[in-house]
Amino acid sequence: MSGVMGMEGRKPVKEVFGTLADGTEVHRWSLENGGTRLKVLSYGGVVQSLEIPDRDGRYANVSLGYGDIESYVSGSAFFGATIGRYGNRIAGGRFTLDGVTHELAVNEGANTLHGGAAGFDTQLWDVEEFTSGSDVGLRLHRTSADGEMGFPGTLVVRVTYTLTEHGDWRIDYAATSDRATVVNLTNHSYFNLAGEASGSVHEHELTLVASRFTPTDDRLIPTGELADVAGTPFDFREAKAIGRDIGADHSQLVVAGGFDHNFVLDKGITAHPEHFATLRDPGSGRTMRIATTEPGVQFYSGNFLDGGPAGTSGLPYRRGAGLCLETQHFPDSPNRPAFPSTVLRPGETYRSTTVHSFGH
Numbered sequence: 366m367s368g369v370m371g372m373e374g375r376k377p378v379k380e381v382f383g384t385l386a387d388g389t390e391v392h393r394w395s396l397e398n399g400g401t402r403l404k405v406l407s408y409g410g411v412v413q414s415l416e417i418p419d420r421d422g423r424y425a426n427v428s429l430g431y432g433d434i435e436s437y438v439s440g441s442a443f444f445g446a447t448i449g450r451y452g453n454r455i456a457g458g459r460f461t462l463d464g465v466t467h468e469l470a471v472n473e474g475a476n477t478l479h480g481g482a483a484g485f486d487t488q489l490w491d492v493e494e495f496t497s498g499s500d501v502g503l504r505l506h507r508t509s510a511d512g513e514m515g516f517p518g519t520l521v522v523r524v525t526y527t528l529t530e531h532g533d534w535r536i537d538y539a540a541t542s543d544r545a546t547v548v549n550l551t552n553h554s555y556f557n558l559a560g561e562a563s564g565s566v567h568e569h570e571l572t573l574v575a576s577r578f579t580p581t582d583d584r585l586i587p588t589g590e591l592a593d594v595a596g597t598p599f600d601f602r603e604a605k606a607i608g609r610d611i612g613a614d615h616s617q618l619v620v621a622g623g624f625d626h627n628f629v630l631d632k633g634i635t636a637h638p639e640h641f642a643t644l645r646d647p648g649s650g651r652t653m654r655i656a657t658t659e660p661g662v663q664f665y666s667g668n669f670l671d672g673g674p675a676g677t678s679g680l681p682y683r684r685g686a687g688l689c690l691e692t693q694h695f696p697d698s699p700n701r702p703a704f705p706s707t708v709l710r711p712g713e714t715y716r717s718t719t720v721h722s723f724g725h
Contacts, residue, residue: 377494377501382406382413383434385489391434394494398501399532401723408437409486410447410505410524412554414677415534420650420725425560427651429676429687436674438487442682443553446486447524448479450509450516451707452551453627453663453696456586460699462517462545462708469515476584479553481514485522486553502527502535511544518544518709533722540715547699547707548715555667555687558646558653562680566667566688567608572643573601573664575628579695583620587696589703591629599626604643607666607688622668623685627661627695634660634705638720642690650725657692657719660705665689692719 375397382393391408402416402424415428430444431437437444458471470481479486490505502525509520525537538550557566578599579587594600598610598618611623618624632639638656645652655662666688672681698704709715 375501376496377503379494382408385434385438389489391489392492394492394503396501396503396526396528398499398528399530401528401532401534403526403528403534405492405503405526406434406437407490407492408434409445409488410490411437411486412445412526412552415554417532417651417723418725425563425649425651426677427556427558427560429555429557429561429682431674432677432679440674442555442670443479443486444555446553447490447505447550448553448691449485449522449548449550450480450514450520451477451547451549451699452479452553452691452693453549454478454584454586456584456697456700458515460547462547462699465517467515467517474584476586477514480516483514485509485550490524499530500527516546518542518546520546520548522550524550531722533720535720536718538715538717540709541711541713542709543711545708545710548709549694549698549707550715550717551663551691551693552719553689553691555689556644556653557687558644558651559649562676562678562682562686565608565683565685567606567611567685568647569607569688570604570645570647571601571607571664572604573628573662574631574641575662576602576631577629579627579629579661580617581620581626581696585621585625585696587627587701587704589701594628599624599628601628601664604645608685611666624664624666625668627663627693629695630657630660630662634658638718644688644690652724654722654724655690655692655719656722658717659692659694659719661693661695663689663691663693663696665691692717
């Protein structure tokens with residue numbers, strides 16, 4: 366981070382955030398390093414708050430979220446949550462693997478979205494804090510039982526959140542299974558670099574190193590085509606305001622009410638995180654650069670935010686109040702053999718890394 370405030374990493378601070386209906390306590394950890402402040406919940410592995418300074422050193426929470434556990438339980442926007450077993454949509458709530466068809470729990474019409482109604486975003490995670498050299502972080506663990514939401518295999522998952530001495534927020538995912546299964550993990554943070562509840566992100570400028578995207582049908586399921594972005598509203602290869610083309614008369618924008626599409630990253634799958642996105646708020650000067658090992662990113666412009674429950678500042682989030690850049694394999698990959706595979710077999714380890722870097 367440029368213009369760092371000189372803060373050193375501090376041991377994460379744990380506190381009780383709230384209590385679930387069955388009396389189980391939900392904890393929150395506060396981390397700080399390199400000028401970045403992060404708050405994480407044991408419920409859903411949720412990033413509840415992400416604070417970074419603007420060009421004048423003034424801090425704001427740039428991640429949409431809620432101020433109480435009841436809103437996370439009742440809300441449907443996946444604010445800040447760890448998503449699994451399968452981020453994004455699986456058509457018809459089913460897929461066939463090794464000749465066996467698996468029926469999944471559906472929660473968006475006939476589709477399975479983000480792992481089903483009781484996906485990883487609704488589960489309590491075991492959380493272990495750590496310091497490593499100049500880094501501070503949290504290791505989140507959970508075991509997803511064979512058959513959970515219809516997915517095969519007992520899946521052992523670890524998600525590591527790290528704040529580096531430079532203020533980078535790094536997410537490392539790892540998973541193993543005792544049966545062949547499909548896995549696609551991501552984080553569902555909504556960003557507004559002007560500060561949460563500050564209004565629309567349509568003035569934010571976005572750059573995506575992606576020459577293609579995956580068009581969808583009217584159920585938001587990919588058609589299988591990898592379409593060229595050139596000459597379309599989906600061309601973010603040079604920085605442009607998100608709102609510039611969001612209202613264009615384009616069938617894909619009409620179907621999704623804006624942007625809610627997987628972009629095919631030019632870099633493909635990589636062994637180490639490579640830069641693919643830059644987001645900038647001209648007003649505050651805050652900038653976020655994202656690198657990933659993943660081949661795709663779901664860019665969602667907050668089209669379905671409807672104002673409730675109220676956010677962390679007590680104000681409602683309306684349409685366009687935040688945007689998501691969910692690093693991932695492509696939607697419905699289990700039913701699309703031409704897409705990069707999301708199959709995980711016994712003896713293999715699923716790994717994925719995404720790094721958010723901040724500046725002004």
